[in-house]
Amino acid sequence: MTPPLARPAAGPGAGAGRKNLMLLIQLRWIAVVGQIVTIAFVEWALDIRLPLAPMAAALAALAALNLVSLLRLKAWPQEVSNQELFLALTFDAAALTALLYLSGGATNPFAFLYLLQVTLAAVLLAAWSTWAMVVVTVACFGGLALAYRPLALAPGADLFELHVIGMLVCFALDAALLVIFVGRVSANLREGDARLAALRQQAAEEAHIVRMGLLASGAAHELGTPLSTLAVILGDWRRIPAIASDAELIADVDAMQAEVARCKAIVTGILLAAGEARGEAPAVTTMRAFLAEIVDDRRTARAVDALVYDDRFGDDVAIVSDSALKQVIGNVIDNAVEASPRWVGVAAERRGETLAITVRDAGPGFAPDMIENLGRPYNSTKGRPGGGLGLFLVVNALRKLGGAVEARNRPEGGAEVLLTLPLAALMLEEPTADGG
Structure with missing residues (x-):
C-alpha cells in the first residue's frame, strides 16, 4: 500500500x-x-x-x-x-x-x-x-x-422512596451530561491550544524567513559590484595577446564569464523576488513554457544523467512568471538531483484549478523524522551548517501562495515531493468591463 x-x-x-x-x-x-x-x-x-x-x-x-x-x-x-x-x-x-x-x-x-x-x-x-x-x-x-x-x-x-428514586435518576442524568459537556469542552480547549501552537510556529517561521530575506537582499546588493568588476576583468583578459592566443586559457575565461553571468542572474532574481528590481515589468508567459524553462535551466545548471520531464498539464493557460516560484521549484529539483544524480523525474499536471508538480528521485529517501517535521528550518540529513533551509523556504513560499507541500518515500525506493498550487495565484486576471 x-x-x-x-x-x-x-x-x-x-x-x-x-x-x-x-x-x-x-x-x-x-x-x-x-x-x-x-x-x-x-x-x-x-x-x-x-x-x-x-x-x-x-x-x-x-x-x-x-x-x-x-x-x-x-x-x-x-x-x-x-x-x-x-x-x-x-x-x-x-x-x-x-x-x-x-x-x-x-x-x-x-x-x-x-x-x-x-x-x-x-x-x-x-x-x-x-x-x-x-x-x-x-x-x-x-x-x-x-x-x-x-x-x-x-x-x-411511598413518597420518600419515590423521591430517592427520582434523585438517583436525576443524579445519573446530571452526571452523564456533565461528563459529556466537560469532555467536549476539554477537547475544544486542546484543539484551540493546538491551533495556537501552529499559529505561533508559523509566525516564528515567517519571522525567520523575513530575516533570511533581508540577509539575502543585502548580500545581493553587496555582490553586485564585485561581480561587475569580475566581468570587466575577464573581458580585459580576453584581449591580452598571451591569453587570446592560448585556446585552453580562452576556454577557461569563457567558462568563468559564463559562471559570472549566472551569478549575476541569480542576484537579479533575488532582488526581483524581493521587489527591489527597477525598470522590469512582470514577464507574461504560459504555464507549460514556464515549467519547461525551469526544467531546462536545471538540466543546464546541475550534473544529472537523466532529468525526465513529463508534461501532463493539458490545455495551456497564460500566467505571470514568478521568479520566487521558479526558485522554489528549482530548489526541490536540485535537492532531488543531489540525492539521486543518476535519475530524477518531474511531472506536471492540472487537477481542476490546481497545478500539481511531482518530483521523484531514486536516492535513499527521507528519514522518518524529516517527513514528520516537513518544512521545519534546519531539518536535514545532510549534516552541514544551514542544511534543511531549502524545504523550509519551499513550504513557506507555497503556503503564502495558497499551496501546499507533501513528501513521502516511494515503495520502490527514493523520495517523492508533491507541490500543489492554485492556478489563480499565477494566472492573468481577465480585464473587467470598465477596463479595470
Missing part, C-alpha cells in the same frame, strides 16, 4: 461561539431523550399520572429550538454571540421550569438540573451572563416552591 503523504499542519478552524452552540445543541438532544425516557418510566413503571400533552409541548419546543439553532449555524456564517448563547440557555431553563411545574414543582428531585444550567453558563458565557443565569434559575426555583401542579400519586405510594 502506498504510504501516506506528509503535509504541514492545517490552519485554524471554526469560531468558539459556533462550537459552543453546537455543543449546546448536542446536549439538548441528549436531555430531550433523557426526559422522554424519564417521563415514560415515571408514567408506566412508577404508575404516576403525568400531564403528557403539555409536557410533550415543552419537549417539542426544545426540539424546535435545536432545529432553529442548526438552521442558524448553516445559514449564517457569523460568529455566535454571547447574547445568543445566553438566550438559548434561558430558553432551556424556561422549558425545564415548565416541566417541573407540571410534575411537582420544587418537590421534584429533577429541580437540581438547574445546577447544570448554571454550570453551562459559567463555562460558556461572560461573567455578567453567568450571574444573570444564576438569578434566572433561582427565580424559577423560588417560583416553583410557590406554585406548581402536585403529582397524582397512586394510592399507598
Whole structure:
C-alpha cells in the first residue's frame, strides 16, 4: 500500500461561539431523550399520572429550538454571540421550569438540573451572563416552591422512596451530561491550544524567513559590484595577446564569464523576488513554457544523467512568471538531483484549478523524522551548517501562495515531493468591463 503523504499542519478552524452552540445543541438532544425516557418510566413503571400533552409541548419546543439553532449555524456564517448563547440557555431553563411545574414543582428531585444550567453558563458565557443565569434559575426555583401542579400519586405510594428514586435518576442524568459537556469542552480547549501552537510556529517561521530575506537582499546588493568588476576583468583578459592566443586559457575565461553571468542572474532574481528590481515589468508567459524553462535551466545548471520531464498539464493557460516560484521549484529539483544524480523525474499536471508538480528521485529517501517535521528550518540529513533551509523556504513560499507541500518515500525506493498550487495565484486576471 502506498504510504501516506506528509503535509504541514492545517490552519485554524471554526469560531468558539459556533462550537459552543453546537455543543449546546448536542446536549439538548441528549436531555430531550433523557426526559422522554424519564417521563415514560415515571408514567408506566412508577404508575404516576403525568400531564403528557403539555409536557410533550415543552419537549417539542426544545426540539424546535435545536432545529432553529442548526438552521442558524448553516445559514449564517457569523460568529455566535454571547447574547445568543445566553438566550438559548434561558430558553432551556424556561422549558425545564415548565416541566417541573407540571410534575411537582420544587418537590421534584429533577429541580437540581438547574445546577447544570448554571454550570453551562459559567463555562460558556461572560461573567455578567453567568450571574444573570444564576438569578434566572433561582427565580424559577423560588417560583416553583410557590406554585406548581402536585403529582397524582397512586394510592399507598411511598413518597420518600419515590423521591430517592427520582434523585438517583436525576443524579445519573446530571452526571452523564456533565461528563459529556466537560469532555467536549476539554477537547475544544486542546484543539484551540493546538491551533495556537501552529499559529505561533508559523509566525516564528515567517519571522525567520523575513530575516533570511533581508540577509539575502543585502548580500545581493553587496555582490553586485564585485561581480561587475569580475566581468570587466575577464573581458580585459580576453584581449591580452598571451591569453587570446592560448585556446585552453580562452576556454577557461569563457567558462568563468559564463559562471559570472549566472551569478549575476541569480542576484537579479533575488532582488526581483524581493521587489527591489527597477525598470522590469512582470514577464507574461504560459504555464507549460514556464515549467519547461525551469526544467531546462536545471538540466543546464546541475550534473544529472537523466532529468525526465513529463508534461501532463493539458490545455495551456497564460500566467505571470514568478521568479520566487521558479526558485522554489528549482530548489526541490536540485535537492532531488543531489540525492539521486543518476535519475530524477518531474511531472506536471492540472487537477481542476490546481497545478500539481511531482518530483521523484531514486536516492535513499527521507528519514522518518524529516517527513514528520516537513518544512521545519534546519531539518536535514545532510549534516552541514544551514542544511534543511531549502524545504523550509519551499513550504513557506507555497503556503503564502495558497499551496501546499507533501513528501513521502516511494515503495520502490527514493523520495517523492508533491507541490500543489492554485492556478489563480499565477494566472492573468481577465480585464473587467470598465477596463479595470
